[in-house]
Amino acid sequence: MTYIEIMNDDLRFDPDGPVLLVGGYGVVGAELARLAAPSWPLLLTGRTPAGGASLAEETGAGIRRWDLSDPAPFSAAVRAVVGVVNDPDDRVLRAAVRAGIPYADVTRWTARLQRAATVAATLRPAAPVLLSSSWMGGVGALVAATLATRIGGADTVEIAVRWDLRDRAGADSVEFMDRLGLEYEIVEAGRRRLIMPLTDARTVMIGSSRTRVARIDTPEQFTLPITLGVGTAATRIGFSSPALTSALLAVKRSGFFRWGRGERWTPLRRSLLYSAGEGGEARLRIDVTGPAGTRTATVTDPRGQAHLTAVGALMALRRILGADGAAPPEGVVFPEATPRPLDVPGFLESAGVAVAEEAGPAARRAA
Numbered sequence: 001m002t003y004i005e006i007m008n009d010d011l012r013f014d015p016d017g018p019v020l021l022v023g024g025y026g027v028v029g030a031e032l033a034r035l036a037a038p039s040w041p042l043l044l045t046g047r048t049p050a051g052g053a054s055l056a057e058e059t060g061a062g063i064r065r066w067d068l069s070d071p072a073p074f075s076a077a078v079r080a081v082v083g084v085v086n087d088p089d090d091r092v093l094r095a096a097v098r099a100g101i102p103y104a105d106v107t108r109w110t111a112r113l114q115r116a117a118t119v120a121a122t123l124r125p126a127a128p129v130l131l132s133s134s135w136m137g138g139v140g141a142l143v144a145a146t147l148a149t150r151i152g153g154a155d156t157v158e159i160a161v162r163w164d165l166r167d168r169a170g171a172d173s174v175e176f177m178d179r180l181g182l183e184y185e186i187v188e189a190g191r192r193r194l195i196m197p198l199t200d201a202r203t204v205m206i207g208s209s210r211t212r213v214a215r216i217d218t219p220e221q222f223t224l225p226i227t228l229g230v231g232t233a234a235t236r237i238g239f240s241s242p243a244l245t246s247a248l249l250a251v252k253r254s255g256f257f258r259w260g261r262g263e264r265w266t267p268l269r270r271s272l273l274y275s276a277g278e279g280g281e282a283r284l285r286i287d288v289t290g291p292a293g294t295r296t297a298t299v300t301d302p303r304g305q306a307h308l309t310a311v312g313a314l315m316a317l318r319r320i321l322g323a324d325g326a327a328p329p330e331g332v333v334f335p336e337a338t339p340r341p342l343d344v345p346g347f348l349e350s351a352g353v354a355v356a357e358e359a360g361p362a363a364r365r366a367a
């Protein structure tokens with residue numbers, strides 16, 4: 001799609017209009033629609049709106065076709081936009097920023113988030129642009145920021161994710177997995193270096209589960225050093241099946257993610273990690289070390305990763321609409337950088353997400 005075609009979309013700001021959820025009847029979008037429907041009118045879009053008809057009926061939302069790969073211009077008057085489907089050309093972002101519409105997004109991996117921040121800053125946004133794509137729609141980063149306030153700041157943030165193989169995930173989540181063969185930049189003890197995903201493995205207790213986790217490229221490892229001044233930011237992921245985690249680390253050591261990057265290997269590459277189940281639990285552990293010691297939180301959502309991501313997206317939507325009692329943020333922001341009168345653990349608990357907080361040594365290792 002050309003830049004000229006992208007420029008033809010006509011979003012307009014209407015403070016009384018619906019909240020536009022782009023990709024709003026997908027796995028994450030549907031959870032967000034249900035969470036947001038009691039508070040705002042909604043407009044859901046996707047390529048085949050018939051697939052979202054029952055959700056639209058359930059939530060009272062409008063539903064329309066907007067295929068982001070189709071240059072046909074889209075036009076609507078809305079009060080806010082939330083991106084819950086990949087926006088590879090920043091088409092939705094540009095249309096929202098041009099029109100001065102509050103915008104939030106949970107879909108961008110780090111390189112795309114960096115580009116989006118640059119695009120948005122260049123367009124000099126008049127309304128907030130909240131790039132909330134870090135782990136679980138910003139939940140990990142928000143909890144890290146909360147823990148940092150308890151111990152006078154954050155030198156180190158370590159996030160360990162336990163991915164439940166029974167959990168649900170949509171097709172649009174799969175693209176992210178193609179990045180396992182690409183180095184990315186991290187900050188460690190204040191120094192930058194490149195690292196490969198699925199390296200730097202360790203075993204941690206995530207709640208009561210001993211889990212082998214290894215590095216993965218997520219946006220908070222880029223944003224936390226900027227927003228909170230963190231010297232070390234590390235996010236790792238492991239799977240509910242130790243056998244799968246071991247197999248994946250072995251595949252990584254074989255070099256497959258590097259030499260198997262071509263299109264020919266795409267189905268195999270994606271099948272290694274993508275196993276959309278019927279439903280599972282989302283769990284992550286956040287360790288923050290600062291001047292006054294270490295604090296740990298374990299966040300557990302029995303309704304799974306899509307629900308937890310939607311809760312993160314809901315918090316982002318509330319922030320950009322000023323629904324938390326504070327003025328909306330200005331310009332381009334990341335979730336943990338927005339001023340928070342919001343009690344993050346309290347909000348999560350109210351959404352059915354358990355937050356167990358404790359003081360203690362950093363990343364208590366099980367082995």
Ligand SMILES: NC(=O)c1ccc[n+]([C@@H]2O[C@H](COP(=O)([O-])OP(=O)(O)OC[C@H]3O[C@@H](n4cnc5c(N)ncnc54)[C@H](OP(=O)(O)O)[C@@H]3O)[C@@H](O)[C@H]2O)c1
Binds near residue numbers: 048068309
């Ligand atoms: N930040 C985080 O922690 C986090 C966590 C989970 C997911 N995510 C991200 O959230 C996004 C959604 O994930 P998901 O599991 O909900 O995926 P999904 O179930 O596949 O949902 C995608 C939605 O977008 C629509 N869609 C797909 N391609 C489109 C296109 N080209 N133009 C317009 N609409 C399109 C789909 O409907 P049609 O098929 O009818 O078009 C569907 O409604 C992904 O980008 C994923 O990476 C982020």
